[in-house]
Each structure stands twice: as structure tokens, then as C-alpha cells.
Amino acid sequence: MARSPLVLESGRPLVVGSIGNSENLERVSPEEASEACDLVEIRLDLLDPNTIGEKPWRKFAELPLLFTARCQTEGGAAGLTPDDRVKRVLAALDDASLVDIELASASTMRPLLGELEKRGIPWVASFHDFHGVPSISELSARSKAARQAGAAAFKAAIELGWRMEQLGPLALFLQRSGDYPVSLMGMGPLAPVSRVLFAQVGSVLNYGYLGNAPTAPGQWSALRLKEAIESVQKAG
Ligand SMILES: O=C1C[C@@](O)(C(=O)O)C[C@@H](O)[C@@H]1O
Numbered sequence: 001m002a003r004s005p006l007v008l009e010s011g012r013p014l015v016v017g018s019i020g021n022s023e024n025l026e027r028v029s030p031e032e033a034s035e036a037c038d039l040v041e042i043r044l045d046l047l048d049p050n051t052i053g054e055k056p057w058r059k060f061a062e063l064p065l066l067f068t069a070r071c072q073t074e075g076g077a078a079g080l081t082p083d084d085r086v087k088r089v090l091a092a093l094d095d096a097s098l099v100d101i102e103l104a105s106a107s108t109m110r111p112l113l114g115e116l117e118k119r120g121i122p123w124v125a126s127f128h129d130f131h132g133v134p135s136i137s138e139l140s141a142r143s144k145a146a147r148q149a150g151a152a153a154f155k156a157a158i159e160l161g162w163r164m165e166q167l168g169p170l171a172l173f174l175q176r177s178g179d180y181p182v183s184l185m186g187m188g189p190l191a192p193v194s195r196v197l198f199a200q201v202g203s204v205l206n207y208g209y210l211g212n213a214p215t216a217p218g219q220w221s222a223l224r225l226k227e228a229i230e231s232v233q234k235a236g
Pocket residue numbers: 018041043068070075100126157185186187207208215216217219
């Protein structure tokens with residue numbers, strides 16, 4: 001399968017349709033995915049391992065594919081060793097336009113990063129906080145570390161709870177991130193509103209789900225998120 005090219009550009013919001021189980025991977029049609037999103041995320045950690053060898057994502061050949069084998073401490077499936085996660089990603093690399101690796105796993109995953117570099121596949125360095133909101137200086141430091149590690153973008157998903165006062169500073173952080181692509185999203189009750197706001201001020205990868213299973217608390221369906229982002233863009 002030829003890989004679809006993917007351009008990550010600061011201020012150009014793309015909608016990611018995330019698939020978080022084998023049933024949805026089977027059920028979602030390529031047409032449905034193309035209508036709902038700009039690229040598809042396959043959560044390799046959440047798939048039935050017996051289906052991975054069949055590469056069932058190949059039906060989405062028209063769209064760029066992002067592969068993620070998330071570690072448990074950042075919201076991934078339980079019981080996968082780093083080796084298991086690397087094996088799952090390697091099984092998908094021929095089809096990958098982008099790979100997600102937690103910034104915190106970058107040193108353990110050095111050989112995988114080398115393989116990505118050899119094949120010219122970009123990666124996004126991710127960070128998830130399910131318990132609170134990191135300070136802006138902490139986020140800036142992580143974004144800088146992602147860039148230094150060679151990631152094409154930095155992505156942070158943060159449990160906002162009802163901390164409405166955090167929306168402004170986080171939006172400003174994004175707006176000031178300059179030419180390095182940054183992706184930011186809230187989780188929890190403020191997830192929907194944060195995702196539209198952050199896309200509006202430049203978040204590059206904006207996640208919603210395909211099928212019927214959100215892959216993060218408060219996530220919109222990809223189609224609704226895409227429509228909402230388009231509506232605010234039209235409103236200027
Ligand atoms: O890291 C992310 C972002 C996410 O956690 C979200 O908040 O939408 C969903 C995950 O599937 C993805 O890998």
C-alpha cells in the first residue's frame with residue numbers, strides 16, 4: 001500500500017479519526033472515514049492482536065494513517081511491554097504516514113525512532129496528563145524536548161476537569177508556539193469546547209473518534225468535531 005503524504009503545519013488544523021477497537025476497525029467504512037477526518041489513527045494497543053497481521057486498516061488507503069501503541073501509564077492498554085508495543089508498530093510501518101510515541105518513551109524506543117528515520121516516517125511526541133494541568137512552562141519545556149528529539153510535532157492531552165480558567169493560558173501557549181507544530185486537547189467535561197478552541201488557535205492534530213467508542217474522555221465524534229471546526233473557521 002502506498003503511504004499517503006501528510007503535511008503537519010503550524011496553524012493548519014487537521015482532524016484525526018481515532019479507532020480504538022477491532023470491531024470499529026471492521027465496521028467503519030472508508031467513505032465514512034473520508035467524510036469525518038483528514039487522517040485515521042489506529043490504536044494498535046487496543047486492537048485484538050490476532051487481527052494486526054491482517055492489516056485491516058488497508059481499506060483506508062486514501063487517507064494518511066497514524067499508528068499508536070500507547071503505553072499503559074499514558075492511557076494505553078494494560079499488560080503490553082515496550083517490546084510488544086514496538087512489534088505492533090513495526091507490523092504497521094509499511095502503511096504509516098505518522099507514528100505516535102510518548103515523549104517519555106523516546107529513549108526506550110530509540111531503535112524504533114532510528115527505523116522511522118531510515119524510512120522517512122515522521123513521528124509525533126505525545127504527552128498525556130490524566131490528573132491535572134501542567135504549567136505552561138512545563139508544556140513549553142516538553143515541546144522543546146520533542147523538537148530536539150526530532151519529532152515532527154508535539155502533542156499534549158490534558159484532563160481539564162472543570163478548570164475553565166486554564167483554557168485561556170493553554171490557548172495562548174498554542175498561539176505562541178511559533179513555527180513548530182503543536183497539538184493540544186483537553187479531556188473530561190471541557191474536552192469538546194477545548195478541542196474547538198484549540199483548533200481555532202492552531203492545534204495541528206485534533207482528535208475525534210470513528211465508530212462508537214471514544215478513545216479519550218470527552219472526545220467528540222470525528223465528524224462532529226470536523227463540522228464544528230469548519231463552522232468556527234467560517235465564522236472567522
Ligand atoms: O493521544 C491521543 C489523543 C487522545 O488521547 C485524545 O485525547 O483524543 C486520543 C488517543 O487515541 C490519541 O492517541
